[in-house]
Amino acid sequence: MSDLELVALRGIREVRPGDDLPGILADALAPHGPREGDILVVTSKVVSKAEGRVRPADEREQAITEESVRLVASRAHPGGITRIVEHRTGLVLAAAGVDASNTDDGTILLLPIDSDASALAIATHLRERFGVALGVVVSDTLGRAWRVGQTDVAIGAAGVRVLEPLAGQLDAGGRPLVVTAPAIADEIAAAADLVAGKADGVPAVLVRGLGRHVGDLTEPGASRLVRRSGDDMFRLGSDEAYRAGREAGRIEGIAEAGGRHGG
Known part of the structure; x- marks a missing residue:
């Protein structure tokens, strides 16, 4: 080597x-x-x-939405809301990769x-x-x-x-590598x-x-x-997965109730 x-x-x-x-x-x-x-x-x-x-900086949130195909997780903080999203290319990252560093003042860069x-x-x-x-x-x-x-x-x-x-x-000890x-x-x-x-x-x-x-x-x-x-075993953030589970349970409960009353 x-x-x-x-x-x-x-x-x-x-x-x-x-x-x-x-x-x-x-x-x-x-x-x-x-x-x-x-x-x-x-x-x-x-x-x-x-x-x-390159886009104007005041279009940041719009650009994030346009570049995203799925919300993975979001968290509120004193400076606003951080969105972890699936980018249109499949990458999962914060703010869809939209960035204001190393670019002219008042502008943002998209991937x-x-x-x-x-x-x-x-x-x-x-x-x-x-x-x-x-x-x-x-x-x-x-x-x-x-x-x-x-x-x-x-x-x-x-x-x-x-x-x-x-x-x-085989590794250095002669053991077979399986998923490396x-x-x-x-x-x-x-x-x-x-x-x-x-x-x-x-x-x-x-x-x-x-x-x-x-x-x-x-x-x-x-x-x-x-x-x-x-x-992908972790497609959603924990809060999003919890909300999705509760919503699915609510819909299932409504369907079961409707079935009982209908019978």
């Missing part, structure tokens, strides 16, 4: 809607001599800016329309320009159930094996954030030493990491 190297690509100018983001990233990457198996981690914010996913497609466009451009197979991960910051704090995860990917199923292999499957793309995104930082204005990080996880551009994107509803 090779050593891991992470390099923050500093000096990238402010990206505006309509900018050629793949070209900008390629120019920033060029001085580092891109190699076969390199991975570029790009923050979703810079992708959203280039794609024009990219299709982060896998965005990653594919960047990866395609980089491979064509440099003639080597590079992978791309689009990252965003998510909170986690049962854990305090946030970490970066992959919401888009291209040319990277986002998941490494190890079932059937590291989320490689999430681990790469989190590692890159340690270099970029939240307040340093670094939108991209070069990750070197993980070439074994770089593959064809036909590799499944980060959407593969979204847990499907049929496998």
Whole structure:
């Protein structure tokens, strides 16, 4: 296993809607001599800016509603209400990913329309320009159930094996692995954030030493990491699940009463 190297690509100018983001990233990457198996981690914010996913800040609540397909949980607090929702892409996160950090005053950023497609466009451009197979991960910051704090995860990917199923292999003690499957793309995104930082204005990080996880551009994107509803044991927040259970019981009680009176 090779050593891991992470390099923050500093000096990238402010990206505006309509900018050629793949070209900008390629120019920033060029001085580092891109190699076969390199991975570029790009923050979703810079992708959203280039794609024009910018709205006035006073439309925040409307934007959250428009980007959401399901309310998972909500909590009132002195500053308002926090909504944990299922985003239209399947991600479950606070405020549908709508964010006011690292953007112009008075504006908010929405997540990219299709982060896998965005990653594919960047990866395609980089491979064509440099003639080597590079992978791309689009990252965003998510909170986690049962854990305090946030970490970066992959919401888009291209040319990277986002998941490494190890079932059937043996651990160091010779015991078979049954369900182990590291989320490689999430681990790469989190590692890159340690270099970029939240307040340093670094939108991209070069990750070197993980070439074994770089593959064809036909590799499944980060959407593969979204847990499907049929496998999700915790689809609702506790309060929401309780209310749903009470409502179901109330309806069942009304139906039973109607059946008795009707008989």
